[in-house]
Amino acid sequence: MVDLMGLDRAASIEDLRLKAKSRIPRFAFDLVDGGAENERNLRRNSEAFEEVEMTPRYMVDVSDIDTRASVFGQTFDVPFGMAPIGMLNAFWPGADLTLARLCKAQNIPYTASSAASTTLEKLAEAADGNGWFQLYVSSDPDVTESLISRAEAAGYTTLIVTADVPAAGKRDRDIRNQLAVPFRFTPEVVLQCAMNPRWALTSLKHGSPNVANYADLLQSATSYADVQKTLITAGFTWEDLKRLRNRWKGKLLVKGILHEKDAVACAELGCDGIVVSNHGGRQVAFGPPTIEALPAIAKAVAGRMTIILDSGIRRGADVLRAKALGADFTFAGRALAYGVGAGSDAGAKRAFDILQLELVRALGQLGIPSYAEVGPSELSASNRTGS
Template sequence: MHDMTAKKSTVAPVGQHPNFQKHHKHFPTSAWLRRRAPHNVPLFAFEYGDTGAGNDIGIAHNWSAFDAIKITPRYGVMPTLPPVDVKLFGRNYSAPIGVAPMGGPSLVWPGADLLMAKAAQRARVPYTLSVAGGATIEQAAEAAPDVFWLQLYRFWHDDHKIGLDLVRRAEAVEAKVLALTLDVPVRTTRSRETYAGLAHEFRPNLRMIREMMVRPRWMLALLRHGYPRFATIADYAPAGAWTNEIIAFARARMGGAFSWEEVKRYRDAWKGPMAVKGVLHPEDAAKAVSLGIEGIWVSNHGGRQIEALMPSIDALPAIVEAVGKKATIVLDSGIRSGQDVMRALALGADAAFAGKSFLWAVAALGDDGPDYLIDLYIDELRASLGQIGARTIAEAREASIRHPGAVEFQDKPRASRAPRKQ
């Protein structure tokens, strides 16, 4: 929904991070951050953050789907770098760009969760903490009080006791949006993560220790921030539980995709705006909206589930058509530039979020990484809009766009499914 209920702007004008120019010389696009990243962090850490499902074909398809979208510029208007501030779920943000939820980013760079949260707060763009992240809900909310969103997986155990307690905690710290992830119905394999020794548990072996020893900046960050933990979940595990024990604890209590009945239950438990993440079909989007969900997060999990999933950008137009007037549409999976953000906005998304590229940024630049990437994407977005002659985001939506991958969804409606047994 492009124009949500008016609320007085609380968004402070932000400027670029003081080190922006310095970093820009070395990292003119996000691809340069990715090139540098494996030289700064142990190989297993890079592989964890960068891998896709199977042989990474899903990631390649996400990227090529964006690359295939072409926009015809119009001229004759006063050239400008347009404003990009935006209202999402009734709140003002400085740009339609956000940090997607990621589990275990502190493995890629110790302390990464809070670095991303603080950068998002400085820039006034949304930051989403994953329930499998390395900071607690309370720490993340303190670091990003104006822009903090929370993502939940399905903690079904004991009649959703942990899941609903997380909702209560999110409410206590005034999280701005709650997102339920639907697109991990089963666990799948990421080959680079598996080969790096991380698929089953986190137990450093000799090879991993060698990889750590030759990455002094990463080791320093480890000393500063401590061993990666699943901090939010740790609060429910037995006191003093070690990382692998927390993983085992969580796996015994969570998993599967939320049923629509469960979505409705969380909807009723949470007072603020709610999104469902991982939607790729317009009928699922419409179903969620019919349950009172205000946000549809179009995503294929960044190609990390299976390679055959539709690129989210190709599913976007049909979802916008189905629910764009009734819901806020967030998109992720494949964003590598402000140009990609413009493509998503031009096709009707209200905001575009990024996952992996924030990990490349923090691995390449440490503390400055997330700040730099947000500024870079905003800069690129404004230049891209200016280049096609759009003076506003709304004008970009009127542009002439060639989108060869756009899906029309002419499949027959599915027979209703049997209710799931718990």
């Protein structure tokens, strides 16, 4: 097929990010690209991955590379899935469905966010057996219960409860951009839209994005601020998690774990897994990068639960670094989102291909024919003593 968008020339996820930046209004690009406060945590996520060295071994037959990974009884073709991202259609119209379909086609998990701009039912249908559901515990127990029963009815069997939002993250870029949902058409926003006509026209066609799962709330609330107050709660405790564990019959993971004591508490409570995550550096600027928090968590968990890691995955080798330090599986958030921003469906596929091909190449260079075999012995001597 002719590559009219020049996607084949994107060599890396960073190239796709820059391409997305060139065709999306700044306020919408920053909504996804930005992090908390001065973005220290966002930067450290990537830097910390780069600091993890793995040492290649040679003269091993790597003509057949197996990237499959099994999680909760399901075998996926590559060991990364899509992290939950709220309001992604604001970044590129139709992004939610594009990514859900991509995940099904590539046989990887797709996590539908509570705050997605497409309903969980439509996303379950598009992900067709590869969908997981991420829950934000609401300040209103009826709202939480309604999301859970809808997720059950839609056929989701894996629930990811996000724990790292006792307060909304303070994102300086969004404040500077005066970001509002639904969009407020200030002269600056209008100008940014005019400079990105393709985004503007596609957005016009799709209509203003919103948090689609909360349609009732949106209708009855007097302001969007009221809706936002209901989406998350500062009052979510271990007691609530225990209730959720009893309520949800399928697999349950807790997302946003950074402290080994919290990880152990999740295991003791009967959770099936955790997502070691700092929300992609969007919650706090002062926190640790996940790849640095991982070794102590993996040691404390000692195989009792599945460990998924996200925040900062930009290269195929990052997936292997995470495995070498104790993760079973990974999520990519922005990496796949940048692909959609760069070129809709074809861009999402390009982002997937970049990560997957880098992964295969890195396994070959490490002299390891299968992802399942990656472990601490791949780490260079300095990283082994450091962990």
